[in-house]
Amino acid sequence: xxxxxxxxxxxxxxxxxxxxxxxxxxxxxxxxxxxxxxxxxxxxxxxxxxxxxxxxxxxxxxxxxxxxxxxxxxxxxxxxxxxxxxxxxxxxxxxxxxxxxxxxxxxxxxxxxxxxxxxxxxxxxxxxxxxxxxxxxxxxxxxxxxxxxxxxxxxxxxxxxxxxxxxxxxxxxxxxxxxxxxxxxxxxxxxxxxxxxxxxxxxxxxxxxxxxxxxxxxxxxxxxxxxxxxxxxxxxxxxxxxxx
Amino acid sequence: xxxxxxxxxxxxxxxxxxxxxxxxxxxxxxxxxxxxxxxxxxxxxxxxxxxxxxxxxxxxxxxxxxxxxxxxxxxxxxxxxxxxxxxxxxxxxxxxxxxxxxxxxxxxxxxxxxxxxxxxxxxxxxxxxxxxxxxxxxxxxxxxxxxxxxxxxxxxxxxxxxxxxxxxxxxxxxxxxxxxxxxxxxxxxxxxxxxxxxxxxxxxxxxxxxxxxxxxxxxxxxxxxxxxxxxxxxxxxxxxxxxx
Numbered sequence: 001x002x003x004x005x006x007x008x009x010x011x012x013x014x015x016x017x018x019x020x021x022x023x024x025x026x027x028x029x030x031x032x033x034x035x036x037x038x039x040x041x042x043x044x045x046x047x048x049x050x051x052x053x054x055x056x057x058x059x060x061x062x063x064x065x066x067x068x069x070x071x072x073x074x075x076x077x078x079x080x081x082x083x084x085x086x087x088x089x090x091x092x093x094x095x096x097x098x099x100x101x102x103x104x105x106x107x108x109x110x111x112x113x114x115x116x117x118x119x120x121x122x123x124x125x126x127x128x129x130x131x132x133x134x135x136x137x138x139x140x141x142x143x144x145x146x147x148x149x150x151x152x153x154x155x156x157x158x159x160x161x162x163x164x165x166x167x168x169x170x171x172x173x174x175x176x177x178x179x180x181x182x183x184x185x186x187x188x189x190x191x192x193x194x195x196x197x198x199x200x201x202x203x204x205x206x207x208x209x210x211x212x213x214x215x216x217x218x219x220x221x222x223x224x225x226x227x228x229x230x231x232x233x234x235x236x237x238x239x240x241x242x243x244x
Numbered sequence: 245x246x247x248x249x250x251x252x253x254x255x256x257x258x259x260x261x262x263x264x265x266x267x268x269x270x271x272x273x274x275x276x277x278x279x280x281x282x283x284x285x286x287x288x289x290x291x292x293x294x295x296x297x298x299x300x301x302x303x304x305x306x307x308x309x310x311x312x313x314x315x316x317x318x319x320x321x322x323x324x325x326x327x328x329x330x331x332x333x334x335x336x337x338x339x340x341x342x343x344x345x346x347x348x349x350x351x352x353x354x355x356x357x358x359x360x361x362x363x364x365x366x367x368x369x370x371x372x373x374x375x376x377x378x379x380x381x382x383x384x385x386x387x388x389x390x391x392x393x394x395x396x397x398x399x400x401x402x403x404x405x406x407x408x409x410x411x412x413x414x415x416x417x418x419x420x421x422x423x424x425x426x427x428x429x430x431x432x433x434x435x436x437x438x439x440x441x442x443x444x445x446x447x448x449x450x451x452x453x454x455x456x457x458x459x460x461x462x463x464x465x466x467x468x469x470x471x472x473x474x475x476x477x478x479x480x481x482x483x484x485x486x487x488x
Binding site for chain 1: 266271308332400
């Protein structure tokens with residue numbers, strides 16, 4: 001057995017780097033603005049192939065992709081969303097509840113493609129390299145696939161929304177997912193009229209973006225000793241004022 | 245309160261799309277090949293800012309970033325890895341154990357920067373939009389930040405490795421992380437001599453890449469009725485033979 005790597009892969013150029021950042025910074029969670037235009041199979045194949053190249057613990061690749069196009073199946077998921085969303089609204093304090101109810105939180109029926117990503121926790125046998133001490137790593141691998149898919153879709157100018165206001169059991173029932181398979185994400189995909197300049201929840205005044213520098217520590221939790229050039233670099237990049 | 249979006253964001257061009265795919269398909273989990281070259285603070289600031297633009301449930305942004313540079317702290321984490329890795333090897337059947345022991349699974353001391361991403365589950369109060377029915381969504385948001393950071397680093401030609409063979413309690417002790425904060429990922433970052441053409445675990449014969457088409461279903465778990473043009477498109481893209 002050899003562990004030597006294959007030939008080295010190409011460096012990314014400055015232009016390519018800028019494209020990746022453009023994609024990351026302009027990605028949005030889309031729940032409105034889906035158009036009727038179908039997604040070409042060649043495009044969907046590229047997006048799924050990108051997701052399949054996400055990192056996975058022990059190279060487990062524990063994901064499956066359920067492509068949902070049938071209006072009856074979408075309808076069942078939408079009904080499950082509606083039930084969950086009604087319950088969810090009731091959990092917020094009065095002052096937030098009305099604001100919550102005004103938000104648009106899903107695009108299940110409008111998006112031409114819905115996509116459920118699942119985790120088969122037994123795919124690589126009972127002992128998985130890298131999962132021995134952090135048992136969630138297989139679920140986390142599927143989440144890495146979700147975010148990779150999301151960025152690939154943005155690169156195709158296709159919007160993605162993650163609908164998490166769904167009871168897992170309802171999702172299992174709607175899609176016939178057996179007990180041993182864990183649903184991880186239910187996504188809506190489609191072409192859009194445009195991508196908003198900022199997250200919908202920020203625009204709606206629900207919650208603001210936090211200053212990055214307030215979230216960065218050094219060599220220990222909430223440790224910061226003296227001047228840190230990295231914090232100045234963050235300030236220069238984001239225009240945030242220096243933190244105390 | 246308005247929920248109207250801001251001005252539409254720019255479409256990505258074909259060249260930009262190609263750059264995003266190049267980044268995604270050539271990302272690797274790096275445990276060897278780190279060089280001594282330090283990471284510029286301006287580069288690290290860009291990478292962290294990318295991670296901070298990951299999606300998060302309810303725009304919660306539950307992440308913190310602990311930058312680890314102190315050799316003593318790295319040493320404590322390396323000791324924790326060594327303990328966990330010895331335990332891990334013992335869990336594999338005989339035939340796999342020797343192969344496991346030959347793998348290089350961390351670059352803690354070689355990488356100039358280690359980075360721990362954590363989740364503050366109480367950051368947005370007890371009730372979080374989108375977490376009411378899927379309580380893991382805040383942890384998953386931090387994983388989205390990890391994968392976003394990983395791709396931004398690849399765009400900077402910086403290698404990243406995710407070290408998950410660590411007991412959470414050891415990680416808490418080494419970094420002073422309090423009980424109410426959940427460690428999610430411990431990463432090693434650094435410039436590299438090159439990126440391998442395929443995952444190390446594939447090169448080592450540990451596990452092969454699965455055919456993508458075997459993982460794609462339609463309107464229900466393991467459902468596939470008749471010819472599916474998407475499967476042909478996947479075959480055309482990946483060169484996989486058609487599945488039954």
